[in-house]
Amino acid sequence: MTIFEAYNGAKKQLKAAGIEDYVFEAKQIIKHVTGLTSAQILTDYNKSLSEFQQNNLTAILRQREIRYPLQYIFGEWEFYGRSFYVGPGVLIPRADTEILAETALEYLKDKENPRALDLCAGSGCIGITLAKEREDGRVTLVEKYDEALSFADKNLKRNYCKNAELIKGDIFESAAAKNNEYDLIVSNPPYISPDEMKTVSPETEFEPESALLAGDGGMEFYKAIIKNYKSSLKVGGMMAFEVGINRYGQISDLLKAAGFKDTGVKKDLNNIERVVYAIK
């Protein structure tokens, strides 16, 4: 089987499995299996796959047919230009979450040696991005669950992150809260309500429920973080959240009711209001 035949076969199989992004995925899978770059694939398309590569391709396509996430198959995924280990037990970093990292970095632009807190850190993608982009600052990452913590720990090491600390803790118990300590508190908390859980993609069903599901109609984490961590922000500090579809109004209102000012919203690549922020 040539690379060209493998690519066309993969596209067909992925499309038949109902995968929307089947062209992109087929290319990623061929790159992964052959170890070639996109440019090499174009020039070497008539080369044959080895038996090992063909077996690997078959196994990957079988996993995708049952909609096991591509990111878990590869074991790593990119966020804000860096690679992060991922696998069962941790949320896969989403491209939309880069808007939260961007909003945070934009705010920190004028701060020297900023202190930042990333609550509900998961793989560590947000906190590690902040720490790497601002090596003069210091970032604390808080995560409750061991599986996610172990990925975050590996990702800190993988990215040679020297200015970040990872804390096992629960945001409902105010882990890492400290009076007037932080310039910035960011969080992409679980925000899917039990009703919305019934409509998530087949891939999302393989991700940990503890990273997704939130009580109180999806609002419980926002309410707890605003209540438990407002005093940890310096005056003038920013609190910024990733939010679910059509939630930005509710979360802006919560921030205003808690005495925050200058609330703002940022849209994601699909024009959906994805980030809500406010100043203490």
Ligand SMILES: C[S@@+](CC[C@H](N)C(=O)[O-])C[C@H]1O[C@@H](n2cnc3c(N)ncnc32)[C@H](O)[C@@H]1O
């Ligand atoms: C939506 S995921 C976000 C992960 C990561 N920040 C990202 O953007 O990809 C939410 C994370 O919160 C963690 N979590 C759930 N309940 C928590 C709690 N009570 N305290 C701290 N972390 C919690 C989950 O394990 C999960 O890693």
